[in-house]
Amino acid sequence: MAKKLMKGNEAIGEAAVCAGVKHYFAYPITPQSEVAEYLCWRLPEVGGVFVQAESEVAVGNMLFGAASTGKRVFTTSSSPGISLMQEAISYMAGAHLPAVLVNIIRGGPGLGGILPAQSDYFQATRGGGHGDYRTIVLAPASVQEAVDLMILAFDLADKYRTPVMLIGDGMIGQMMESVEFPEERREPNNPDESDWALNGAKNREPRIIKSLFLDPQELEDNCLKLEGKYKEIKEKEVRHELYNVSDKNRILIIGYGTMSRICQTAIDELEEEGISVGLFRPVSLFPFPEKELHKEVAKKNIKTVLTIEMSTGQMVEDVKLSVLGIKPVEFFGRTGGIVPSPDEVKEKVRELL
């Protein structure tokens, strides 16, 4: 397919179409309503369906129901809407159901504002719902990467039978970039060949999809099954990217999503000033690239680690858990919809030097 200039929110919708998705449930909320606007005409073109539910609570339960049939399902929302889905996400995790949830984060807490933020990091990576579960979390930094990670998200959801969350912000949703889509594919998880989907109990035993296990040993077994899954995910699905990393760095910046691009600008400008700074960008937030980051930080030229977030500091905990005290971990953040500028990043770097 030829390159195409597209808004991030629309590209996210088209990526789902490429991933063979036919079932999209959502409730409108700024700054991601364009996904629904796009899919409400685009999905029918490919035989798909968009249901605007009564509320985000309903969306969560529709995801559960449709996912049970073995079909690819997804939703998009923004911070408060994602909070309303926490019970359902926990249920889907407990029932081993694949689903993709996109959170175009807005400033919070509460109603907050509609401008970009990264303050739902804890909710996404620790599981805002109850119980021993996690969701894979992916954080694109460009429209093209949003497309690629969306398609990956559906593949990972199917492979591990788990909810996968893709988080971005209004910048990525609104910015227009040139983007390339893969050849369109049919829905890869053919429910007819599934050994778990509720696809009609013809010529086979009935199946049950549930998260209720009143026998504690059965429930622990289910939790351990989940735990085993997360262990495998931590081994195989860690993704990160380096930028301007070299022996000349004294400071290593950690940033993700659109924030990492602003850091890149700052890094480029600092390089011209003769200050060499590297960037470690986690692409998967869960699993967090713990070992990979530790290895980079352990390099003797690195004196300080600087975490930069559009929040009051959340990923910084994962950074500390990776660094484990071998180097000082500093933090700089703006929040509530205010995006740190390259100048602020540069100033913070100079201050640390």
Next chain:
Amino acid sequence: MAKKLMKGNEAIGEAAVCAGVKHYFAYPITPQSEVAEYLCWRLPEVGGVFVQAESEVAVGNMLFGAASTGKRVFTTSSSPGISLMQEAISYMAGAHLPAVLVNIIRGGPGLGGILPAQSDYFQATRGGGHGDYRTIVLAPASVQEAVDLMILAFDLADKYRTPVMLIGDGMIGQMMESVEFPEERREPNNPDESDWALNGAKNREPRIIKSLFLDPQELEDNCLKLEGKYKEIKEKEVRHELYNVSDKNRILIIGYGTMSRICQTAIDELEEEGISVGLFRPVSLFPFPEKELHKEVAKKNIKTVLTIEMSTGQMVEDVKLSVLGIKPVEFFGRTGGIVPSPDEVKEKVRELL
């Protein structure tokens, strides 16, 4: 007041009465329905009201509404019910509203089971809702402590104008212990003297309680106000307890809530075997006693830190963030409603030695 033999769930209800609470909103869910059963007759005796709402989503919004008037409000629920309140908790935090939420945790994720667990630690301490907010989290280990921390919870909620969560499990809810209540007190936060409560705009300017700030600078200011609050809380409201801690310890166990009592039994039995193990029990989970734990772990006799939880490992992250790599951090957990036995704890300790 004389000592009284009482079930944990009922004692939690009576503690709220002692704290002057008149407004309780809840929806029944095992294993905490006795709180509602108790308060549905007890609250009217003191002029209070219990509203059984349509759902936990409604409960969350009733808490918001009632708290806005300056009255003490609280709810009790269990894991899935608390997940449904995540949006409202974020809203209350963002609007600086005091409220107390009790989570008698059951095994999860999803519907899970009804037996004791500690697998909602992340949800409680990281804020399962969206945005830059935290809730104070307290974890009692006995019925008496549940009573004391309930009363403290209301005081902290008022002092910092923030939601406070008390977490326990079915053991603490069901066990009967002798318990002493303080002299009954009137509601301490007199709404008439409040400078923020919506208590009727007579002879004063109208007030607004909200979490919506469309101007990003206003929203960041609100987040920084919250951040300042959490900083003060981290300085002043850290609580923990030590048990059998001495120079003879080689291993320091970290456990909270009812789990810590099982650890104590194991520690007592190990002591008789000549193995000396100390226990560090966080009482406040947010703020986590980071410095206090670091100090204990730094003692040279300590070789290993052993975190024990009724989960697949959640508090262990806070332990690692406190220990910061100076000593190895081990983990042992059972989950899904299965409670580690003293024998299992002892075996794990011996294994580490």
Next chain:
Amino acid sequence: MAKKLMKGNEAIGEAAVCAGVKHYFAYPITPQSEVAEYLCWRLPEVGGVFVQAESEVAVGNMLFGAASTGKRVFTTSSSPGISLMQEAISYMAGAHLPAVLVNIIRGGPGLGGILPAQSDYFQATRGGGHGDYRTIVLAPASVQEAVDLMILAFDLADKYRTPVMLIGDGMIGQMMESVEFPEERREPNNPDESDWALNGAKNREPRIIKSLFLDPQELEDNCLKLEGKYKEIKEKEVRHELYNVSDKNRILIIGYGTMSRICQTAIDELEEEGISVGLFRPVSLFPFPEKELHKEVAKKNIKTVLTIEMSTGQMVEDVKLSVLGIKPVEFFGRTGGIVPSPDEVKEKVRELL
């Protein structure tokens, strides 16, 4: 009690207080929100409670739940809100639960407008919900009568264990009139003496309140029990009023509620012109004063019956069912919030003459 100048909506609230009501559930909607505004401070003064529910659907179910305990319960709403309660009203009727519902009717259908109308007559008198049930319907024409009928409504609800509806419109809700309240009374239906209320199964067999009867004979028995109740109500609870009725009348006007007062003005003015017209005002709409009206219409001086409503014609069916063809039944109505003026009434009368 001395006379007091009061708005209709507030007087309705105070009347409920006089009737000993302590439990009021509602959701705000124009043009009756003043009832909630009044009761939110007035009820607590007498130890009562107002719960603003999540929606009118929730209100309906809260009425059911609270009524089950034998306490007097009520709600106030306006047209769309009452539509949302139709399932719950049917459930309460089927379960023989007393409750009072006030509908301050606004123009409809749909969102309509907020001005006075009588277009919910069918819904009120035929049961907008499903199944063989009716509700007693009372229609006051003045603020004083609203007070008197409110208190009667609670007595009838208790006596017959049935939902009772009081219908009015924005005129009666907003107009200020001098009104007298009875001496305040305690809640007359003492749940402790009830033989059906769920008041705690101490020293007695458990009771069940339900509308589910899977055995068709049991369900028919329940319907016949209801039917027997309605028969008794039709015999004993018919209420109406005559105005200017005499042998000189050629035309008998039928009007209810505030519409009847406008008819009285027209009748007074016509009398001065030498045209004598009588007014028959049904006070109970169900039971409709069928025989009483038939008797009046049968008088030989009456040539024509003129039904006047603030709707496109609903009560006119009950008039026809009463008149049964012995005289012509004419109709005049305005709707959608437009109130027929005395001049329009007079013109219609002259036209018929």
Next chain:
Amino acid sequence: MAKKLMKGNEAIGEAAVCAGVKHYFAYPITPQSEVAEYLCWRLPEVGGVFVQAESEVAVGNMLFGAASTGKRVFTTSSSPGISLMQEAISYMAGAHLPAVLVNIIRGGPGLGGILPAQSDYFQATRGGGHGDYRTIVLAPASVQEAVDLMILAFDLADKYRTPVMLIGDGMIGQMMESVEFPEERREPNNPDESDWALNGAKNREPRIIKSLFLDPQELEDNCLKLEGKYKEIKEKEVRHELYNVSDKNRILIIGYGTMSRICQTAIDELEEEGISVGLFRPVSLFPFPEKELHKEVAKKNIKTVLTIEMSTGQMVEDVKLSVLGIKPVEFFGRTGGIVPSPDEVKEKVRELL
């Protein structure tokens, strides 16, 4: 198309497919869940969609939303579910939206039972929602007629832009009969040619679909527009059927739906006994065949009119409004899921003779 043996519920589903329907919203409830079971696989075959909503309230609002786009929409439910849709039905009527609602009536009120009944007659014919509106109501007596009336229902809904209700009971839903479907048709109301549908405001002025009219004159105009529509419907859309009607009848039975078939059996058996009884079967309940019935009743051989219903008496009011006192109107009914037998009908006839 060749004849096919089919259950009523499934035939109703297939009839909707024949009518070109692609949008079906529902929530399961006995005794009509087979419609949803059938359409959940049948609709996708023709490119259609079935959404199982969160509740019947949500179903009603989804109907409103989808109907606004000019597409054919419908739902099926049973008594309590239909009660929950009363607000939405009123909104659709007020906004002039076409929709078809099927009520497979179960015994009520409340939860009632799951066996056949006709006790939602008032709700259907008088509009259980608020305001001056009506819905066309059709009552088939056989599976074939259910199919024919379903297709007619969609045509009438489109023609008059109004909700149309088709009512039946569990007998018609469960019985298997030979049935013939028309050639499959495309959706007749092409939204692209519509002058009101919200089909995308390209190259034209935006359109608004609403039921809110704050200006009372506008609201009255809307009510009069509805009134005009109902007048036209009463003139053109009256449907009824006669059975065994002749000069020999002394008694005329009025029965509709499946009840009329039991009456036919009784009539056949009475005929053999030498007792000639006619049957007047209203097919449209609104508009009720008032004049047609009056004409039949006026025939001098008719001494008594006997209304038979599976309720405690609801249609009997429409019968009385048609007969207007010229002959006595008797009633016989069973309710709560009990269906009158031919013997009971015969006995009642003999008793009247």
